[in-house]
Amino acid sequence: MAKENSENPRFICGLHATLHVISGKWKPLILFFLDKGPTRYGELKRSVRGVSDKMLIQQLKELESDGIVQRTDYGEIPLRVDYSLTPFGASLVRAMEPLCGWGEEHEEDIAAAMDRRKTSR
Amino acid sequence: MAKENSENPRFICGLHATLHVISGKWKPLILFFLDKGPTRYGELKRSVRGVSDKMLIQQLKELESDGIVQRTDYGEIPLRVDYSLTPFGASLVRAMEPLCGWGEEHEEDIAAAMDRRKTSR
Protein backbone atom coordinates (compact mmCIF):
# COMPACT_ATOMS: atom_id res chain seq x y z
CA MET A 1 0.00 0.00 0.00
CA ALA A 2 2.98 2.27 -0.10
CA LYS A 3 2.43 3.03 -3.73
CA GLU A 4 2.56 6.80 -4.04
CA ASN A 5 5.18 8.71 -5.87
CA SER A 6 4.87 7.98 -9.55
CA GLU A 7 7.74 10.28 -10.44
CA ASN A 8 10.65 8.56 -8.77
CA PRO A 9 11.07 5.20 -10.39
CA ARG A 10 14.06 3.93 -8.45
CA PHE A 11 16.69 6.07 -6.87
CA ILE A 12 16.54 9.39 -5.14
CA CYS A 13 20.08 10.23 -6.14
CA GLY A 14 23.11 8.59 -7.67
CA LEU A 15 24.54 7.64 -4.34
CA HIS A 16 21.44 5.69 -3.58
CA ALA A 17 21.98 3.67 -6.74
CA THR A 18 25.66 3.20 -6.06
CA LEU A 19 25.05 1.89 -2.58
CA HIS A 20 22.97 -0.91 -3.98
CA VAL A 21 26.09 -2.08 -5.72
CA ILE A 22 28.74 -1.66 -3.06
CA SER A 23 26.94 -2.51 0.10
CA GLY A 24 27.50 -5.97 1.38
CA LYS A 25 29.79 -6.92 4.18
CA TRP A 26 32.66 -8.05 1.98
CA LYS A 27 32.24 -6.08 -1.21
CA PRO A 28 34.49 -3.14 -0.43
CA LEU A 29 37.21 -5.55 0.58
CA ILE A 30 36.79 -7.60 -2.55
CA LEU A 31 36.95 -4.49 -4.71
CA PHE A 32 39.98 -3.32 -2.79
CA PHE A 33 41.86 -6.50 -3.57
CA LEU A 34 40.65 -6.91 -7.13
CA ASP A 35 41.83 -3.42 -7.87
CA LYS A 36 45.33 -4.81 -7.53
CA GLY A 37 44.74 -7.14 -10.44
CA PRO A 38 43.04 -10.41 -11.39
CA THR A 39 42.94 -12.77 -8.49
CA ARG A 40 42.21 -16.44 -8.19
CA TYR A 41 39.37 -17.53 -6.00
CA GLY A 42 41.52 -19.15 -3.36
CA GLU A 43 43.93 -16.28 -3.29
CA LEU A 44 41.08 -13.83 -2.82
CA LYS A 45 39.72 -15.94 -0.03
CA ARG A 46 43.04 -15.85 1.76
CA SER A 47 43.24 -12.09 1.27
CA VAL A 48 39.79 -11.32 2.54
CA ARG A 49 40.44 -12.82 5.93
CA GLY A 50 37.46 -14.20 7.72
CA VAL A 51 35.14 -14.60 4.79
CA SER A 52 33.43 -17.93 4.27
CA ASP A 53 33.11 -19.65 0.92
CA LYS A 54 29.41 -19.02 0.90
CA MET A 55 29.76 -15.32 1.41
CA LEU A 56 32.67 -14.85 -0.94
CA ILE A 57 30.94 -16.65 -3.76
CA GLN A 58 27.68 -14.88 -3.11
CA GLN A 59 29.20 -11.43 -3.14
CA LEU A 60 31.29 -12.23 -6.18
CA LYS A 61 28.19 -13.42 -8.01
CA GLU A 62 26.36 -10.24 -7.17
CA LEU A 63 29.26 -8.10 -8.29
CA GLU A 64 29.44 -10.16 -11.43
CA SER A 65 25.76 -9.78 -12.18
CA ASP A 66 26.15 -6.06 -11.62
CA GLY A 67 28.88 -6.03 -14.22
CA ILE A 68 31.54 -4.97 -11.73
CA VAL A 69 33.71 -8.04 -11.76
CA GLN A 70 34.45 -10.63 -14.36
CA ARG A 71 34.82 -14.31 -13.68
CA THR A 72 37.24 -16.17 -15.88
CA ASP A 73 37.18 -19.93 -15.94
CA TYR A 74 40.28 -21.17 -17.69
CA GLY A 75 38.74 -24.58 -18.12
CA GLU A 76 42.02 -26.10 -17.19
CA ILE A 77 42.83 -29.52 -15.89
CA PRO A 78 43.30 -28.54 -12.26
CA LEU A 79 40.40 -26.16 -11.66
CA ARG A 80 41.41 -22.59 -12.27
CA VAL A 81 39.21 -19.51 -12.06
CA ASP A 82 39.99 -15.92 -11.48
CA TYR A 83 38.17 -12.70 -10.86
CA SER A 84 38.98 -9.24 -12.10
CA LEU A 85 37.41 -5.82 -12.33
CA THR A 86 35.61 -4.96 -15.54
CA PRO A 87 36.20 -1.47 -16.94
CA PHE A 88 32.87 -0.58 -15.39
CA GLY A 89 34.08 -1.91 -12.07
CA ALA A 90 37.31 -0.01 -12.41
CA SER A 91 35.38 3.20 -12.94
CA LEU A 92 33.45 2.49 -9.78
CA VAL A 93 36.64 1.97 -7.84
CA ARG A 94 37.95 5.30 -9.13
CA ALA A 95 34.76 7.00 -7.94
CA MET A 96 35.15 5.37 -4.58
CA GLU A 97 38.54 6.82 -3.96
CA PRO A 98 37.48 10.11 -2.35
CA LEU A 99 35.32 8.16 0.01
CA CYS A 100 38.29 5.96 0.84
CA GLY A 101 40.30 9.05 1.54
CA TRP A 102 37.64 10.49 3.76
CA GLY A 103 37.42 7.23 5.65
CA GLU A 104 41.14 7.09 6.12
CA GLU A 105 41.31 10.60 7.44
CA HIS A 106 38.57 10.02 9.93
CA GLU A 107 39.08 6.39 10.76
CA GLU A 108 39.55 7.12 14.42
CA ASP A 109 36.44 9.22 14.79
CA ILE A 110 34.41 6.58 13.03
CA ALA A 111 35.81 3.80 15.15
CA ALA A 112 35.17 5.81 18.30
CA ALA A 113 31.57 6.46 17.29
CA MET A 114 31.07 2.78 16.57
CA ASP A 115 32.37 1.86 19.98
CA ARG A 116 30.14 4.40 21.62
CA ARG A 117 27.12 2.91 19.92
CA LYS A 118 28.11 -0.64 20.70
CA THR A 119 28.64 -0.07 24.39
CA SER A 120 25.63 2.11 25.05
CA ARG A 121 23.03 -0.10 23.58
CA MET B 1 43.00 -17.80 16.23
CA ALA B 2 41.92 -15.02 13.98
CA LYS B 3 44.40 -12.69 15.53
CA GLU B 4 46.76 -11.86 12.70
CA ASN B 5 47.25 -8.50 11.20
CA SER B 6 48.53 -6.32 13.98
CA GLU B 7 48.63 -3.23 11.78
CA ASN B 8 45.02 -2.64 10.86
CA PRO B 9 42.84 -3.02 13.91
CA ARG B 10 39.49 -2.10 12.39
CA PHE B 11 39.11 -1.27 8.77
CA ILE B 12 40.74 -2.75 5.76
CA CYS B 13 40.55 0.55 3.93
CA GLY B 14 38.94 3.93 4.30
CA LEU B 15 35.94 2.93 2.28
CA HIS B 16 35.22 0.20 4.72
CA ALA B 17 35.11 2.75 7.51
CA THR B 18 33.01 5.15 5.50
CA LEU B 19 30.43 2.53 4.71
CA HIS B 20 29.79 2.01 8.38
CA VAL B 21 28.63 5.59 8.47
CA ILE B 22 26.59 5.89 5.30
CA SER B 23 24.94 2.53 4.98
CA GLY B 24 21.42 2.35 6.20
CA LYS B 25 18.38 2.34 4.02
CA TRP B 26 17.59 6.02 4.49
CA LYS B 27 20.91 7.62 5.24
CA PRO B 28 21.90 8.68 1.74
CA LEU B 29 18.50 10.25 1.31
CA ILE B 30 18.73 12.06 4.60
CA LEU B 31 22.16 13.38 3.74
CA PHE B 32 20.92 14.38 0.33
CA PHE B 33 18.18 16.52 1.83
CA LEU B 34 20.17 17.90 4.72
CA ASP B 35 22.80 19.07 2.27
CA LYS B 36 20.24 21.63 1.15
CA GLY B 37 20.19 23.19 4.60
CA PRO B 38 18.83 22.69 8.10
CA THR B 39 15.54 20.88 8.03
CA ARG B 40 12.87 20.36 10.61
CA TYR B 41 11.96 16.84 11.55
CA GLY B 42 8.53 16.89 10.00
CA GLU B 43 9.77 18.51 6.86
CA LEU B 44 12.48 15.89 6.50
CA LYS B 45 9.93 13.18 6.99
CA ARG B 46 7.81 14.55 4.20
CA SER B 47 10.87 14.78 1.95
CA VAL B 48 12.09 11.27 2.54
CA ARG B 49 8.94 9.67 1.27
CA GLY B 50 8.09 6.33 2.70
CA VAL B 51 10.21 6.46 5.81
CA SER B 52 8.57 5.68 9.13
CA ASP B 53 9.11 7.71 12.27
CA LYS B 54 11.01 4.90 13.87
CA MET B 55 13.43 4.59 10.99
CA LEU B 56 13.92 8.29 10.49
CA ILE B 57 14.66 8.91 14.15
CA GLN B 58 16.91 5.89 14.36
CA GLN B 59 18.99 6.87 11.37
CA LEU B 60 19.16 10.47 12.50
CA LYS B 61 20.40 9.36 15.88
CA GLU B 62 23.07 7.23 14.35
CA LEU B 63 24.18 10.03 12.09
CA GLU B 64 24.19 12.31 15.07
CA SER B 65 26.26 9.97 17.17
CA ASP B 66 28.67 9.69 14.28
CA GLY B 67 29.01 13.45 14.29
CA ILE B 68 27.52 13.81 10.82
CA VAL B 69 24.36 15.66 11.66
CA GLN B 70 23.44 18.04 14.40
CA ARG B 71 20.15 18.08 16.18
CA THR B 72 18.95 21.44 17.37
CA ASP B 73 16.13 21.64 19.85
CA TYR B 74 14.93 25.21 20.04
CA GLY B 75 13.13 24.47 23.28
CA GLU B 76 10.22 26.46 22.01
CA ILE B 77 6.62 26.37 23.03
CA PRO B 78 5.29 24.42 20.10
CA LEU B 79 7.89 21.66 19.71
CA ARG B 80 10.58 22.68 17.28
CA VAL B 81 13.66 20.70 16.32
CA ASP B 82 15.83 20.74 13.28
CA TYR B 83 18.65 18.76 11.82
CA SER B 84 21.62 19.99 9.86
CA LEU B 85 24.96 18.74 8.63
CA THR B 86 27.97 19.36 10.84
CA PRO B 87 31.15 20.52 9.07
CA PHE B 88 32.29 16.92 9.38
CA GLY B 89 29.08 15.80 7.73
CA ALA B 90 29.48 18.36 5.02
CA SER B 91 32.96 17.02 4.27
CA LEU B 92 31.49 13.57 3.96
CA VAL B 93 28.87 14.78 1.54
CA ARG B 94 31.59 16.39 -0.56
CA ALA B 95 33.48 13.09 -0.64
CA MET B 96 30.33 11.32 -1.68
CA GLU B 97 29.85 13.42 -4.75
CA PRO B 98 31.88 11.34 -7.19
CA LEU B 99 29.96 8.30 -6.11
CA CYS B 100 26.73 10.17 -6.70
CA GLY B 101 27.96 11.08 -10.13
CA TRP B 102 28.88 7.52 -10.91
CA GLY B 103 25.50 6.33 -9.76
CA GLU B 104 23.72 8.90 -11.87
CA GLU B 105 25.65 7.97 -14.96
CA HIS B 106 24.94 4.30 -14.55
CA GLU B 107 21.56 4.38 -12.94
CA GLU B 108 20.00 2.36 -15.70
CA ASP B 109 22.58 -0.38 -15.66
CA ILE B 110 22.28 -0.66 -11.93
CA ALA B 111 18.51 -0.79 -12.05
CA ALA B 112 18.63 -3.39 -14.79
CA ALA B 113 21.00 -5.55 -12.78
CA MET B 114 18.77 -5.26 -9.75
CA ASP B 115 15.79 -6.39 -11.75
CA ARG B 116 17.70 -9.30 -13.15
CA ARG B 117 18.59 -10.46 -9.67
CA LYS B 118 15.10 -9.96 -8.34
CA THR B 119 13.38 -11.98 -11.05
CA SER B 120 15.87 -14.84 -11.27
CA ARG B 121 15.99 -15.74 -7.66
Next chain:
DNA sequence: ACGGGTACTTACCAAAAGGTGCATACTTGA
Protein backbone atom coordinates in the same frame (compact mmCIF):
# COMPACT_ATOMS: atom_id res chain seq x y z
C1' DA C 1 44.12 -45.31 -1.34
C1' DC C 2 44.63 -41.13 1.33
C1' DG C 3 45.20 -36.43 2.44
C1' DG C 4 45.14 -32.05 0.55
C1' DG C 5 44.11 -28.53 -2.80
C1' DT C 6 40.94 -26.48 -6.37
C1' DA C 7 36.15 -24.02 -6.72
C1' DC C 8 32.08 -24.15 -5.42
C1' DT C 9 26.88 -25.72 -3.40
C1' DT C 10 23.57 -26.59 0.01
C1' DA C 11 20.79 -26.81 4.31
C1' DC C 12 20.08 -24.94 8.43
C1' DC C 13 20.29 -21.07 11.93
C1' DA C 14 21.21 -16.71 14.32
C1' DA C 15 21.51 -11.92 14.23
C1' DA C 16 20.61 -7.54 12.31
C1' DA C 17 17.85 -4.45 9.81
C1' DG C 18 13.63 -2.75 8.78
C1' DG C 19 8.32 -2.13 9.07
C1' DT C 20 3.66 -1.43 11.59
C1' DG C 21 1.21 0.61 14.69
C1' DC C 22 0.14 2.36 19.10
C1' DA C 23 1.52 5.55 22.98
C1' DT C 24 3.39 9.86 24.83
C1' DA C 25 3.26 14.84 26.04
C1' DC C 26 2.63 19.06 24.76
C1' DT C 27 0.42 22.62 21.59
C1' DT C 28 -3.00 25.32 18.81
C1' DG C 29 -7.28 26.04 16.39
C1' DA C 30 -12.27 24.90 15.83
Next chain:
DNA sequence: TCAAGTATGCACCTTTTGGTAAGTACCCGT
Protein backbone atom coordinates in the same frame (compact mmCIF):
# COMPACT_ATOMS: atom_id res chain seq x y z
C1' DT D 1 -13.47 19.09 24.29
C1' DC D 2 -11.78 17.09 20.05
C1' DA D 3 -8.92 16.70 16.15
C1' DA D 4 -4.60 17.59 14.36
C1' DG D 5 0.23 18.77 14.49
C1' DT D 6 4.83 18.72 16.81
C1' DA D 7 8.83 15.17 17.84
C1' DT D 8 9.63 10.98 19.72
C1' DG D 9 9.42 6.03 22.18
C1' DC D 10 8.34 1.28 22.30
C1' DA D 11 6.71 -3.52 21.47
C1' DC D 12 6.19 -6.81 18.17
C1' DC D 13 6.99 -9.07 13.97
C1' DT D 14 8.94 -10.12 9.23
C1' DT D 15 12.62 -9.87 6.02
C1' DT D 16 17.20 -9.74 4.90
C1' DT D 17 21.78 -10.73 5.78
C1' DG D 18 25.40 -13.28 7.41
C1' DG D 19 27.59 -17.48 9.63
C1' DT D 20 28.56 -22.70 10.29
C1' DA D 21 29.26 -26.80 8.70
C1' DA D 22 28.85 -30.15 5.71
C1' DG D 23 29.05 -32.14 0.87
C1' DT D 24 30.43 -32.33 -4.22
C1' DA D 25 33.57 -33.29 -7.99
C1' DC D 26 37.63 -32.97 -9.76
C1' DC D 27 42.92 -33.42 -9.55
C1' DC D 28 47.71 -34.17 -7.71
C1' DG D 29 51.53 -36.13 -4.98
C1' DT D 30 52.87 -39.87 -1.90
